[in-house]
Amino acid sequence: MTSKEIKIAYKEYDGLEELEQKDRELAQSAIDATAQAYAPYSKFNVGAAVLFQDGEIIKGANQENAAYPSGLCAERTALFYASASRPDKAMTAIAIAASQNGELLETPVTPCGACRQVMAQYQLKSKLPMQVLLVGAHKIWKFEKIDDLLPFIFDSI
Ligand code: THU
Numbered sequence: 231m232t233s234k235e236i237k238i239a240y241k242e243y244d245g246l247e248e249l250e251q252k253d254r255e256l257a258q259s260a261i262d263a264t265a266q267a268y269a270p271y272s273k274f275n276v277g278a279a280v281l282f283q284d285g286e287i288i289k290g291a292n293q294e295n296a297a298y299p300s301g302l303c304a305e306r307t308a309l310f311y312a313s314a315s316r317p318d319k320a321m322t323a324i325a326i327a328a329s330q331n332g333e334l335l336e337t338p339v340t341p342c343g344a345c346r347q348v349m350a351q352y353q354l355k356s357k358l359p360m361q362v363l364l365v366g367a368h369k370i371w372k373f374e375k376i377d378d379l380l381p382f383i384f385d386s387i
Contacts, residue, residue, distance in 0.1 A: 238378045243370040249363075253323075253372070257279050257365045260325035261334060263289035267304065270294060274330055276304035276339060280312040281323040283358065288312045305345035309352050320356035324349060325363035338364035338371050346380035354385060 246254050256279050263277025269292055276292040290308025295300040302310075304327060312321060328339035341349070341364075353360040359375040373379055 237288050238381070239374070240378060241372045243372065245368060246365075246370070249370065252281075252285075253363060254301040256287060256323055256325040257327070257363050257370060259287050259289055259365070260327040260365055261329075263282075263291045263304065263308070264327055264329040265291075265335070266375075267291035268293045271296075271298070271301075274328060276326065276328045277302040278308035278327075279325045280308045280321050281325075282312070282316065283320040283322050284357075286316075286319070288315070303342060303345050305341050306348050311361055313352060313355070315342050320358050321360060322356065322358055323361040323363065325365055327365040334365075336367050336369070338366035338369055340364060341379070343380075345377065347384060349376045350380055350383040350385065 243249055246257055259279035260277045264275040267275035269275050276291045288308060288311060290304050290311055292304040293307055325387055326339055326341055328335045330353045349360060352382050353376045362373040363380060364371040
């Protein structure tokens with residue numbers, strides 16, 4: 231028997247002003263995207279912004295439905311739109327933010343498991359590490375790759 235351990239590294243910033251320009255722009259796009267959420271049931275507005283290698287940013291927001299499971303998280307809305315509309319471009323980062331009653335959440339929002347798996351797939355497709363910025367009002371967490379949010383990604387097929 232061998233005991234093994236996985237270490238997860240991430241950086242914490244105390245506000246948008248601490249970020250590098252490109253990260254700040256992406257984080258701001260995720261914040262802006264929260265306004266595009268369609269969340270009449272949860273009233274929990276999530277915004278996501280995907281950065282391509284060439285600098286283009288695509289935004290997405292959660293879309294809810296009266297048949298609850300038919301809705302989709304902001305991250306997958308953005309990622310599927312990004313891949314479907316620019317199938318040949320590599321993605322290099324995603325930023326996520328959430329707001330309630332028009333206020334950005336204090337603590338960064340952490341993506342659900344299904345969205346992490348989808349991020350992992352697009353990281354694989356892009357053949358580049360996908361950085362993740364989780365944006366809160368006064369705290370921002372930055373991960374260098376999806377593996378740090380989802381160890382043991384399913385990629386066996
Ligand atoms: N939601 C997201 O958009 N992203 C997440 O990472 C977690 C949850 C959405 C789904 C639903 O519309 C609302 O937030 C409440 O769960």
